[in-house]
Amino acid sequence: MTQVPHKPTVDGLEAKWSQRWETDGVYRFDRTATRDQVFSIDTPPPTVSGSLHMGHVFSYTHTDTIARYRRMAGDNVFYPMGWDDNGLPTERRVQNYFGVRCDPTLPYDDTFVPPPDGGDAKAVEARGEVAISRRNFIELCHVLTAEDEHAFEELWRQLGLSVDWSMAYATIDERCQRIAQRAFLENLERGEAYQIEAPSLWDVTFGTAVAQAELEDRERPGAYHRIAFRRTNSAGGQRSRTDPQGGHNGTVEIETTRPELLAACVALVAHPDDERYRPLFGTTVTTPLFGVEVPVVAHKLAEPDKGTGIAMICTFGDTTDVTWWRELELPVRAIVDRRGRVVTEPPSAITTPAGREAYERIAGQTMFSARAASVEMLRETGELTGEPRKITHAVKFFEKGDRPLEIVTSRQWYIRNGGRDAELRDALVDRGSQMTWHPAYMQSRYTNWIEGLSGDWLISRQRYFGVPIPLWYPLDDASEPVWDHPLVPDDGALPVDPSSDAPPGYDQSARGALGGFIGDHDVMDTWATSSLTPQIACGWSEDADLWERTYPMDMRPQGHDIIRTWLFSTAVRSHLAHDTAPWRHCALSGWILDPDRKKMSKSKGNVVTPTGLLDTYGADAVRYWAANGRPGTDTAFDEGQMKIGRRLAIKLLNAAKFALTLAGDAADSDGFRNDEPTSNALDAALLAGLADLVRTTTEAFEAFDYARALERIEQFFWQFTDNYIELVKGRAHGGQGAEAAKDAHRTLTVTLDTLLRLFAPFLPFVTEEIWSWWRDGSVHAASWPSPKDLTALASGDHSGALWVTAAVLSEVRRAKTEAKRSLRVPADHVAVTASAADIALLELTRNDLTDAGRIGELSLSAHGSAARPEVAVVLGDAD
């Protein structure tokens, strides 16, 4: 029985229905479904240490519309949600909030309780940071992230994501750690993970190595310093003249932005074809200040038109230095330590008293101070030519850091990703072609990234809140670790923390002892866990049954900015472990830009919080805004769109109320299984249009183009309310007899029913509300409409009838509006001239038309094949 409220409202629907969906298990995954019946979604777990922002709402809504469509289309949707709480952002929060510091050398303290003054910044500052073990630190991370996750889940529910909450996971939870460690150990076993000591990019603030994928360039001011090197075999005194023209007389001039690295200089390099420097190849020069003899070498990466065309190679100033050092087999003369300071002990190559003295002045200094000191010394000795020339240049930063990266040599773990192996690289590029990209052009970002890789994936981090590298190293007779023979845990023991657990066959007392062991202190990069979300979500190595039903996954939604990190690293893991692509479809979402076209981000301070908007406009309205963002396209934040979304939701409520009232008892019947098709031209035209709409939106959804689907549905809906309902009012009220009314009632019922299903993926709350007035169950469990059912309801081809009738009605309205009269004013006489075909259709709909337009006399005449009807209107007297 239809129960329509008198004054329907969109307010309060979120709380009402999200609760009902949960208790009814509307979105629960059906574990009995086989792989071909399942649509599995690899939701990228959002980072919980920050607040949710509109970008999240935007892209997660896109995914949800697809999920809801697939569910209605008959798939069993596997739609879990995860939280990414692993990694640096959480560490920083915990550190500040509780006032603690992680010291991985400390033993676990199982009696530890969090400082009670957590959150009280002043109290924390007064007492200073407390050092705790890694395990204790991680426990605190769990405490804090659990709260964050709760808040996130609430918001997602308010937004109406049709997630199966029973399958939530967190990347630092025990199961995820176990899977991450197991996957790593398998990589190790297959030779895909390896450890080497090599120069790598290093963040001096966080004290950790970072990976290529985590770099970003930032423009920074710098200066070229022109510095003279003395040619060793040119003899002469200690202070040879410098030659402003370029130093042919006994000196060679280079330009550098990093004069503080002079002590780390191991060679000068120029292009092999550079005539100016050819005579110097094979000779040596002496470094200024430090008096170290270094060779002049040739390499094709040296660019003749950059600086003076000859550069100094330091170990290590930038990644080019690393390439030169490796390919030219130069010695190491490192002077930068892990804190970003000059090491106190000078390189052994510096032997002269003057050199040692010069080194004294930079030892222990920060790069900044060392640079100033170096420049000063070079001025004193006259080896600085002219003044430093200011420039702006790009410098590499860790994306989360705020000091330039240095390059330091350290022992690190890597996973092969094609960066040093053409065959693997090609195979991974190929995997990209096994996935369908939405939009398609995004694939080139994936391909480009792989083709530009310069090394394998560095996965070890010298941090704490992360999944530990599950290895130990035996200590030899000299108490030196035997790096080549790591000790591996038993699978049953996973996850392990090598800093507090002992390896198989050892006792805890052997830790650090002669002939004993040490644990690996490092954790894995957060991406090393995040890249396993398909394995985590689908239960790899833990739940074979679930794995069988869900992997490889159907869809991976994510932002286009993390193709190089998340998407790519996930492809790597699946390729190595399962020899498959992780997903069939990659759906990329754009960013939310503020009105100034900047990406919204916390650091820019232009973030708008979603909660307030959800409260103001309602979830359906916010979803409407999001769903209007084209796949892959950056979209401006626009509250105006939310207002329109809210209006749409309200309009839907009112139109539904009205349609159901008009339809009366007919609404209670199915509507689809009526004996005879309608013969009314207007009804048939509407139903034909509706069938077309269903076809179009189905195609759009199959191509993951939710935005296109919404656009079409909305367009049809307004046509339905503005024209069809207006035209059919009189007939539905019985103005043309009972039989004619029945057709109208059924058409109203069927159209509303269909529109609700079509709108359901976008406006889940308001559609569910209306559905509940007159239908059983949830609209979200209802089937997606079929065009066949709709065309079966209409007899004859009258598809143009609605259009031409509405066009005439519009002309009549215009006449009234332009006469500044009310639409209630009768039109005494309306004369329409149109093509024969249109006139024939108008004859069929004339009663509806005269009702809706309050037309006294309607005369129709066919004339030629005019494209659009010409309408002459004579208005009546005042009402």
Added chain:
RNA sequence: GGGCGCUUAGCUCAGUUGGCGAGAGCACCUCCCUUACAAGGAGGGGGUCGCAGGUUCGAGUCCUGCAGCGCCCACCA
């Protein structure tokens, strides 16, 4: 330097195999309290579809070149 994308009304954007006068929403203007909806409804004004060529009976839609904007990447001395 390489790759990708964008450039349509004042603003935000649709326009999918090239086809009969170029669309929507917002903003602006006019009118209407019509018994579904005044946080509404009915109408209206406004665009040489970035520029220059080309293919075609016909191009916003295809091709070439150019320009501007944005993003990604690059070994940035």
